[in-house]
Amino acid sequence: MRVSDAITGRQSIRAFLSDKTVSDEQVASLLNVAARAPSGSNIQPWHVYVVRGERKAAITEACSARFLNGDEGAYEYHYYPRAWREPYIGRRRQTGFGLYGLLGVDRQDVASVQGYRVQNYQFFGAPVGLFFTIDRDMEQGSWLDYGMFLQSFMLAAREAGLESCAQAAFCPYHDSVMPLLGAPDEQMLVCGMSLGYADPNALINTYRTPRLDARDFMTVLD
Numbered sequence: 055m056r057v058s059d060a061i062t063g064r065q066s067i068r069a070f071l072s073d074k075t076v077s078d079e080q081v082a083s084l085l086n087v088a089a090r091a092p093s094g095s096n097i098q099p100w101h102v103y104v105v106r107g108e109r110k111a112a113i114t115e116a117c118s119a120r121f122l123n124g125d126e127g128a129y130e131y132h133y134y135p136r137a138w139r140e141p142y143i144g145r146r147r148q149t150g151f152g153l154y155g156l157l158g159v160d161r162q163d164v165a166s167v168q169g170y171r172v173q174n175y176q177f178f179g180a181p182v183g184l185f186f187t188i189d190r191d192m193e194q195g196s197w198l199d200y201g202m203f204l205q206s207f208m209l210a211a212r213e214a215g216l217e218s219c220a221q222a223a224f225c226p227y228h229d230s231v232m233p234l235l236g237a238p239d240e241q242m243l244v245c246g247m248s249l250g251y252a253d254p255n256a257l258i259n260t261y262r263t264p265r266l267d268a269r270d271f272m273t274v275l276d
């Protein structure tokens with residue numbers, strides 16, 4: 055697979071074949087590739103927890119229950135801007151409304167929206183869940199490194215025929231997730247991720263998000 059094909063062909067997958075498993079060896083081999091991502095002074099600020107079986111089910115149960123009870127939880131770090139404004143709010147709406155439109159989810163119908171969003175906590179049916187954490191005394195530079203690591207992992211997965219969906223949806227429930235991972239207090243949850251084989255028949259997996267053209271964000275200076 056060409057690097058450009060791995061990048062442009064990646065999309066967030068939100069329906070997986072639950073019966074097609076991914077071994078710990080496979081995950082470790084992908085992580086070994088991703089760990090070649092650069093990081094300032096090569097400090098490699100990542101910790102990764104791989105969950106399956108009972109542990110994964112316990113996380114699903116805890117997060118789904120909180121979500122369905124209307125407990126919004128609280129982010130430990132600000133993933134999104136505190137005050138939404140254009141052009142970002144518009145792009146966000148385009149993504150959300152596009153997905154809901156495709157699936158026939160009525161935005162005004164709370165049960166319908168919840169029914170869609172709760173699938174995050176079911177790892178969209180994936181056989182494996184991953185949780186990425188960082189030591190809380192690491193600075194913004196390490197978060198920059200982390201993004202490279204995450205993308206490298208998702209691209210390495212594609213080469214192996216696997217797909218993924220990065221998930222910040224777990225972050226508000228870090229106080230449920232981190233103890234279930236046995237993660238120490240010094241660590242902070244960066245995000246979760248679903249990993250597995252894409253369900254080729256799922257409508258949701260046909261959703262492709264647009265991108266700006268380079269001319270719209272590039273400034274050339276002579």
Ligand SMILES: Cc1cc2nc3c(=O)[nH]c(=O)nc-3n(C[C@H](O)[C@H](O)[C@H](O)COP(=O)(O)O)c2cc1C
Pocket residue numbers: 064065066067068149174219220221222223224245261262263
């Ligand atoms: C760090 C990160 C967290 C994300 N969190 C979620 C999430 O919780 N749930 C979800 O369905 N998608 C999540 N996404 C997927 C984004 O919505 C998606 O990447 C974006 O809409 C672009 O679409 P694409 O990945 O298909 O190219 C996340 C993506 C990233 C990079």
